[in-house]
Amino acid sequence: MAKADQRFGQRDGSDQNFDYMFKLLIIGNSSVGKTSFLFRYADDSFSNSFVSTVGIDFKVKTVYRNDKRIKLQIWDTAGQERYRTITTAYYRGAMGFILMYDITNEESFNAVQDWATQIKTYSWDNAQVIMVGNKCDMEEERIVPLEKGKHLADQLGFEYYEASAKENINVRQVFERLVDIICVKMSERVDVEAPAAPGTKTTRLTDKPAQLPQKCC
Ligand code: GTP
Numbered sequence: 001m002a003k004a005d006q007r008f009g010q011r012d013g014s015d016q017n018f019d020y021m022f023k024l025l026i027i028g029n030s031s032v033g034k035t036s037f038l039f040r041y042a043d044d045s046f047s048n049s050f051v052s053t054v055g056i057d058f059k060v061k062t063v064y065r066n067d068k069r070i071k072l073q074i075w076d077t078a079g080q081e082r083y084r085t086i087t088t089a090y091y092r093g094a095m096g097f098i099l100m101y102d103i104t105n106e107e108s109f110n111a112v113q114d115w116a117t118q119i120k121t122y123s124w125d126n127a128q129v130i131m132v133g134n135k136c137d138m139e140e141e142r143i144v145p146l147e148k149g150k151h152l153a154d155q156l157g158f159e160y161y162e163a164s165a166k167e168n169i170n171v172r173q174v175f176e177r178l179v180d181i182i183c184v185k186m187s188e189r190v191d192v193e194a195p196a197a198p199g200t201k202t203t204r205l206t207d208k209p210a211q212l213p214q215k216c217c
């Protein structure tokens with residue numbers, strides 16, 4: 001067995017050996033491409049057929065940051081209104097959200113504000129959000145201009161990306177950026193909530209030695 005595997009155990013979804021677990025949620029109107037976005041990231045696959053998600057589903061993916069093994073538990077929520085009670089129950093404890101709309105669908109863009117309110121209502125104050133305008137491969141059918149998306153994201157205080165699950169544009173980048181901003185937020189919170197006693201060292205996620213508590217969050 002390779003040295004890394006001895007240290008970390010099996011590299012499958014049931015693996016309990018990780019430094020951190022981040023729970024992420026993908027939200028937005030039905031058909032904006034949430035499931036497709038997750039499948040592209042987790043499995044590098046895409047299908048043109050539309051099978052609307054029933055309730056909620058999740059996938060697991062492990063990423064590495066500063067020598068730390070971070071297990072991402074990514075929840076793919078149903079956009080349909082009738083599942084709202086189920087899906088909002090999962091907001092609590094989520095450290096990051098991908099709030100998605102479809103650049104060819106004005107209604108999905110107009111709903112972004114409501115989705116942001118749902119995050120505020122049901123999630124932790126410290127949850128980080130990235131807003132994504134998906135289907136940017138469909139430039140000819142674009143209804144929502146890039147600037148309009150950016151402007152709304154600015155107003156809401158979210159980072160903004162346009163992406164395409166179909167053409168694999170900015171998919172990995174969105175997840176990686178979300179992980180990075182969660183890491184930064186965690187480091188700030190460790191500093192604020194556990195001020196170092198004189199002569200002791202303040203722990204940051206960016207520190208090299210693995211001195212962080214296991215499986216926090
Ligand atoms: P719900 O599960 O109902 O909430 O919908 P969803 O947001 O999960 O949408 P889904 O991923 O199922 O995608 C809806 C449709 O859009 C499918 O037919 C996909 O093939 C298509 N689609 C998703 N992403 C893209 C994209 O980036 N570009 C294009 N052209 N089509 C996409």
Ligand code: MG
Nearest residue numbers: 034035052053
């Ligand atoms: Mg879906």
